[in-house]
Amino acid sequence: MFKKSFAATAMIFALATPALAQQDLHAALTAAMGEAIEDARYVDVTTKYGMPAPDLSDPTLVNSEDYPYPEVMPGTLLAHVLDTHKLSLGWIPVGAPWAIPGENPSQPIGFSVDYFDIIQEKLNAHYNTDIDLEWVSFTESAGNNDMYLWLSTSDDVDCTAEDRVVDGCYDVIGGAYAINERRSGLTDITPSYYPFNMAAIRTNVPLPEGVAPIRNADDIRAAMADPTINIAIAGLPETGEDSILTAFNIAMGSTFTHIDRTPGSNVLEYAQNSEDAHFVLGSNVRMASTRMKYPEFCIKCELFENFSAFRGIGFATALID
Template sequence: MFKTSLAAVAALTALAAPAIAQQDLKAAIVAAMGEAVEDARYPGVLEKYGLPAPDLSDPTLANSKDNPYPEVKDGSLLSHVIDTGSVRLGWIGVGAPWAIPSKEDASIPVGLSVDLWNMMQEYLNAHYDTNIALDWVEYTDSAGNNDMYRWLSAADDLNCDANGREANGCYDVIGGAYAINARRKGISDITPAYYPLNMSVVRTNVPLPDGVGPLDDAEAIRAAMKDPNVDIVLAGLPDTGEDSILSNFTKEYGETFTHIDRTPGSKVLEFAQDQDKAHFVLGTNVRMASMRFALPELCADCAIIPNLLVFGGVGFATALPE
């Protein structure tokens, strides 16, 4: 694909609104992601982390048929990535299987997101006949991953320092898992998912209140959470999406259930296994499957109940909205 070079077109694209110029990079990423998700190697990558292959007919997943590669236009982030030969991928140590620090170099991640990006890199380079390198930039701000968007570049702010912005790093794409939820949709431009992500709960061995139960599916758990006559206890990790989800349930239902904090640094199944308070502990179905795969001895008798809340998938943010 040849880069548009007419001076008049270049001038127009350089003056284009950032949200338009940034769409080319997003489109290229989605096209490469669609090819990677459909790649015959992808089920093997998932199996390595204890995950089954997803249903490719799932409309939340990226696909190659509906996502063609865009042309490269001057003034776009895609053009910048190709010209520099590097795409900066922001990541945060969200845990297995997505991205965790490498044992050899803690500043470089390993995990499912990294394996996927290695395949996407192949497709991007093959389509654009270039050699784009992957530059992983760790997000280390104490504000947490909900604010990763603050370090995203824009077509008119390639170094994340324009208009008084302050960033300790700068990247073009959030390269690790980025749960798709309403808040993040409002502040960053997220692609379709590359793996479906749902919130699950682990049923611990703490007895339910008398006359309640067995609460063995998500609908029954939500009904009990709404019931002011039933006090069930749910735990989530502080300062994460788990905590936000439980807080949002409290706003929606009122004080009809008890929300407690999971011990910082604890594993979901480890915390559930040793529970004496919480009836249920929150975690994603993907992380739970990965942990079962890696540490089957943790909470072997606990039941995992999926689909308490559907995120819609995981994807990548490519730029700040205008």
């Protein structure tokens, strides 16, 4: 294994690949995702991980009608994948429920893995081939926003270009990839295959005097903005939960109390046992998968979805433009 190092010139080289060459694999992946999400087995996958099946009419989700397969052009990353019969998928071992280590630590299990099995089948059927999936674990301690640096390009299919030395190389980030503004500027992300939002769960701590009835996430945010109430909300440090609460606190002028949830804690157990937080944040996916695994916690706790909404969960390829 080599230590990852990127010179500025190498980054320019990698990201300056002609758009068509980069786009073909991205387009083929998206087309296969559209067919896979409409396959009846997709609902089986969501059920397996305790997540409700999404409404496929949601315009933010991928579909087969709007995303056709591209023709295979020589010299493209798609042509390389089809010629070698291998598609390399990057994943990070902390991405539950999307991709986590299985009995063989190098082979992940999870929602994205099961979904990608259907995608693999659709790609093979359309291009009349037999593509093998190779999962490559990303272990760089700098964080998963650096995963895009390991993505192959049409000009550098195995990440061996001069001054571009990495610990691993893959064609697609095949674990979940939350679509956000920062990442969309670093990598080209597919349409969503699962909706993603931040939810808030009500704890057993009595609400302060003067709080109006809480019927939805809008009511929670209204109570947060009222300086006479001092609602307390917990989020996991160094995650999106923490970032969202910090941003709200700045925007609202510190009108509510931001509590750090215990690192590594079960979100439902924490909510059940909290003595100071009125609400606890967690993604809709985390809430659903935790509920399936630990049904005994916070049984009567009320869940409010769409506290903060995102564009969804997708996969990533190297930046096109």
